[in-house]
Amino acid sequence: MKFRAKINDVGCLNHFTRVLNTITKLTKTCVLRLTVDNVYFVLSGKVANGGVSMWCELLQVNFFDEYQLEGVSSEANEICLEVAPENLSRALKTAQNAKSVKIKLTKKHCPCLTLAAELPSLSSIGRIVTHDIPVDIIPRRLWHDFKEPTMPDFDVSIYLPPLKTMKSVVDRMKNLSNYLVVEANLNGEMNLKIETDLVSVTTHFRDLGNPPWGDNAVQSQSRDVETMAHARVDIRKLQQFLMGQQVNPNKSMCNSALYIWICIQEGSYFLLHADIVDKRIIHLILLQEDVSLQYFIPAVA
Amino acid sequence: MDCVTTGGNVKVLAKAIHSLSRIGEELYLEPVEDGLTLRAVNSSRSAFACFLLSPLFFQRYQTPSDQMFRCKMPIRSMLTVFRSLSSLERSVEKCRIELNSKRSRLTVTLHCRHGLLKTHNLSFQDCESLQAVFDKDSYANILRAQPRLWVDTVLHFPPSLEEVNVSVNGERVWLRNHVEDDADTSRAMMTELCLSSEEFDHFALSSQTSITFCLKEFRGLLVFAESSGLPVSMHFDEPGSPVVLSVSDTVLEANFVLATLSEDSHQRNHNNNKAERPQALPEPDDFMSDDMDSYLIAMETSDLAGPSHEPVTASCSTNHRARLPSEGDDDEEEDEESLDRPPNKKFCSLFFGSVLPVSSQLTNQTVQSQEVLASDSEDERQEE
Numbered sequence: 001m002k003f004r005a006k007i008n009d010v011g012c013l014n015h016f017t018r019v020l021n022t023i024t025k026l027t028k029t030c031v032l033r034l035t036v037d038n039v040y041f042v043l044s045g046k047v048a049n050g051g052v053s054m055w056c057e058l059l060q061v062n063f064f065d066e067y068q069l070e071g072v073s074s075e076a077n078e079i080c081l082e083v084a085p086e087n088l089s090r091a092l093k094t095a096q097n098a099k100s101v102k103i104k105l106t107k108k109h110c111p112c113l114t115l116a117a118e119l120p121s122l123s124s125i126g127r128i129v130t131h132d133i134p135v136d137i138i139p140r141r142l143w144h145d146f147k148e149p150t151m152p153d154f155d156v157s158i159y160l161p162p163l164k165t166m167k168s169v170v171d172r173m174k175n176l177s178n179y180l181v182v183e184a185n186l187n188g189e190m191n192l193k194i195e196t197d198l199v200s201v202t203t204h205f206r207d208l209g210n211p212p213w214g215d216n217a218v219q220s221q222s223r224d225v226e227t228m229a230h231a232r233v234d235i236r237k238l239q240q241f242l243m244g245q246q247v248n249p250n251k252s253m254c255n256s257a258l259y260i261w262i263c264i265q266e267g268s269y270f271l272l273h274a275d276i277v278d279k280r281i282i283h284l285i286l287l288q289e290d291v292s293l294q295y296f297i298p299a300v301a
Numbered sequence: 302m303d304c305v306t307t308g309g310n311v312k313v314l315a316k317a318i319h320s321l322s323r324i325g326e327e328l329y330l331e332p333v334e335d336g337l338t339l340r341a342v343n344s345s346r347s348a349f350a351c352f353l354l355s356p357l358f359f360q361r362y363q364t365p366s367d368q369m370f371r372c373k374m375p376i377r378s379m380l381t382v383f384r385s386l387s388s389l390e391r392s393v394e395k396c397r398i399e400l401n402s403k404r405s406r407l408t409v410t411l412h413c414r415h416g417l418l419k420t421h422n423l424s425f426q427d428c429e430s431l432q433a434v435f436d437k438d439s440y441a442n443i444l445r446a447q448p449r450l451w452v453d454t455v456l457h458f459p460p461s462l463e464e465v466n467v468s469v470n471g472e473r474v475w476l477r478n479h480v481e482d483d484a485d486t487s488r489a490m491m492t493e494l495c496l497s498s499e500e501f502d503h504f505a506l507s508s509q510t511s512i513t514f515c516l517k518e519f520r521g522l523l524v525f526a527e528s529s530g531l532p533v534s535m536h537f538d539e540p541g542s543p544v545v546l547s548v549s550d551t552v553l554e555a556n557f558v559l560a561t562l563s564e565d566s567h568q569r570n571h572n573n574n575k576a577e578r579p580q581a582l583p584e585p586d587d588f589m590s591d592d593m594d595s596y597l598i599a600m601e602t603s604d605l606a607g608p609s610h611e612p613v614t615a616s617c618s619t620n621h622r623a624r625l626p627s628e629g630d631d632d633e634e635e636d637e638e639s640l641d642r643p644p645n646k647k648f649c650s651l652f653f654g655s656v657l658p659v660s661s662q663l664t665n666q667t668v669q670s671q672e673v674l675a676s677d678s679e680d681e682r683q684e685e
Contacts, residue, residue, distance in 0.1 A: 121496070125497035125499060129494045132492075135488065233665055
């Protein structure tokens, strides 16, 4: 197994760092999957995370100027590592003005991802800062846990309001309740609701727009536009996702490549008007030019 | 005693206090002929700092009639006076420190703009003189650099990092985070920064060596050095012997004396590292032949289960540092620093002695009748 990559461009370095900062805010540990074309950060939904899962996909060529990978074997030409994204963020944080950053899989006292940044210095010889980040190699027999998630059969898909607004609403609601209901319809309307014994609060968003999904045509035709699909989730998980998003300040909102969908799946609601105990999930997708991030928050009863 | 500081020096004085507050809880103040000394020491006696502000630093400098005045006070009370550096800069024109012997108070008066006077009456305790014994000029190795260089290097280490290791050879300096040698630390992130000797104003080494000391206290000095713009010198010898960091100009001198890890525990941690680091100049950037990747990861075995680990941050066990009680310091905590488990590492405690009121009171000179030592951390007392 061999992995070596190098970033020479400062813009790419900044972008990669921002992605890592987002991942760091979402989870303490995740799986780094390296293939010839892509770099993935994966979190598989487990009881320990509250069932939340994450899939972040980066097109390697958009970040690295040099990229060399020799996977576990020729038919399984990829490498899976378990790593703490915070270590990667921390290593990159002070290397933002580096001339180059090399990332390598090495073996020190244990398998490590070694980041070496060449920093500008006062003399002709550059300063080199090296970080050895311990990782765990994930054996092939466990790789099935980290496959690309399938798009759930959702009931409603809607564009989100500005994240800042949504975040401030969710932050305040968190003080009142641990659970939040997200509901949306195909008319571009979304509500965030909390209900406790003493109080219920609803925030209404209008005119959000619904993304056109080709294969959802069947569903949207037969679904009443006004009917809300809803899912009740742990508010902290949603808040964690919102906290982690760093919008690129250089891109204006008009031509921004930042689109987010929220898909609410209600299990058999659509078909049978089943009761609300059925399994539901919120699927948040963040798409930028060269990064996509999917975050799944399961609904709770 | 009556000292008056004006203009920009008020901020310098404030910065010195801030810097000392990073070392210890108490401020020791002693006006002597050569200037006003401000000192602090940490609870485990492994870090000592001293600022000497010469009479030229002050607009007026008057020592007390009985030369033996010295006192200490909680550093928090002084910090309260000099808390906000920006407002000091903006509005304080003059600062006066006087001893009010009748009321046993140290009066600090800030003369601000628009005729505003802020007077602080601080109570103090009498004490013996606090003085670490060291002789930086006798140390074999000296590095001096602009504060910017030091600040930029410590930036790469997390604020929570307790100890840093500095290794030198003829051409280079390496700074590494120091991690304690037990099972958990194999999971810790290791950071290393390599600087070439050309970046230093002065680089004089007598031997290849490697020392480990507390980063937090070093940052305390950098707080002062960065704002003063004065170059910072690092004087050191072999492991176990203290490292002295100093800044000076015509009107002031600051010395931070920090204990370093002694030889045995030190070697355990750093021998492996040193063996792996290439000592020669690195080849011109050739990605393909970079020799750090000379190991190939072994093919995964079936017993790797991919467990989750929380990365462990390096933790400094201050309770491992044995403290040598200082002679005549009458406010000692009665209990000895605990040595209940055999310390895996030993910070050599600095030797403190009461200064005999003989000749020079300068802090960087050895007291003639005593040996210069950084004593062993075993708790045998040193004879005076």
